[in-house]
Amino acid sequence: MKLLLLAADARLVMSIRTWMGMDGTEVDWIVDAMQAERTLCESRYDALLLELGLPQLHAADLIRRVRKSGHELPLVVIADGDDPQQRIRLLDLGADDCVVKPLHVGELAARLRVLLRRAGPASLAQAELRHGPLRVVTDSRTVSKDGNHVALTDKEYSLLEALLRSKGRVVSRQRLEEVMNGHGGELASHPVEVHVHHLRRKLGAAWITTVRGVGYALGEEA
Numbered sequence: 018m019k020l021l022l023l024a025a026d027a028r029l030v031m032s033i034r035t036w037m038g039m040d041g042t043e044v045d046w047i048v049d050a051m052q053a054e055r056t057l058c059e060s061r062y063d064a065l066l067l068e069l070g071l072p073q074l075h076a077a078d079l080i081r082r083v084r085k086s087g088h089e090l091p092l093v094v095i096a097d098g099d100d101p102q103q104r105i106r107l108l109d110l111g112a113d114d115c116v117v118k119p120l121h122v123g124e125l126a127a128r129l130r131v132l133l134r135r136a137g138p139a140s141l142a143q144a145e146l147r148h149g150p151l152r153v154v155t156d157s158r159t160v161s162k163d164g165n166h167v168a169l170t171d172k173e174y175s176l177l178e179a180l181l182r183s184k185g186r187v188v189s190r191q192r193l194e195e196v197m198n199g200h201g202g203e204l205a206s207h208p209v210e211v212h213v214h215h216l217r218r219k220l221g222a223a224w225i226t227t228v229r230g231v232g233y234a235l236g237e238e239a
């Protein structure tokens with residue numbers, strides 16, 4: 018399971034990462050709401066955890082935007098204080114569950130498992146990305162073109178998935194660097210341009226378009 022956690026409470030983050038990590042769950046932590054929307058477009062997550070009370074975060078607006086963008090992943094709100102009217106409003110706007118601090122992370126994990134079981138086939142559908150004859154299975158990180166397997170490095174795969182999840186939009190070079198380096202993971206030894214060059218060589222030059230001074234975009238379906 019892979020989670021995106023939008024939170025400011027470092028102790029809460031540590032607790033969630035420690036508990037969830039015991040069963041192999043990966044938790045990516047961010048503190049910026051706008052970054053959360055970009056990240057959801059460029060990487061696949063099984064659920065979004067949203068802590069209320071972050072500076073400059075309007076939870077209702079974020080939930081609306083996430084749902085309007087077509088993201089159907091389970092969304093759990095972590096509330097600070099017992100305000101049932103607030104929780105009811107957020108659930109009506111598209112949150113799937115609300116938990117209240119002080120939080121028992123074991124209960125949170127159990128609630129997530131229930132939500133993922135209910136998601137069922139819809140969750141599985143998010144595990145495959147297609148673009149013309151290109152097919153990407155995100156769970157296994159495998160890529161095929163015209164039915165033939167395409168071997169990619171981890172960095173090349175990360176760039177390709179980010180572009181696929183942003184079809185119709187330009188992804189900045191800076192954002193691709195963040196994706197390639199994996200939210201605090203090992204830094205890439207080569208710049209984005211090198212990995213894009215390798216991707217073009219393996220897939221075909223037309224698959225990735227350079228937008229000068231901005232970044233890269235997925236090419237037209239072949």
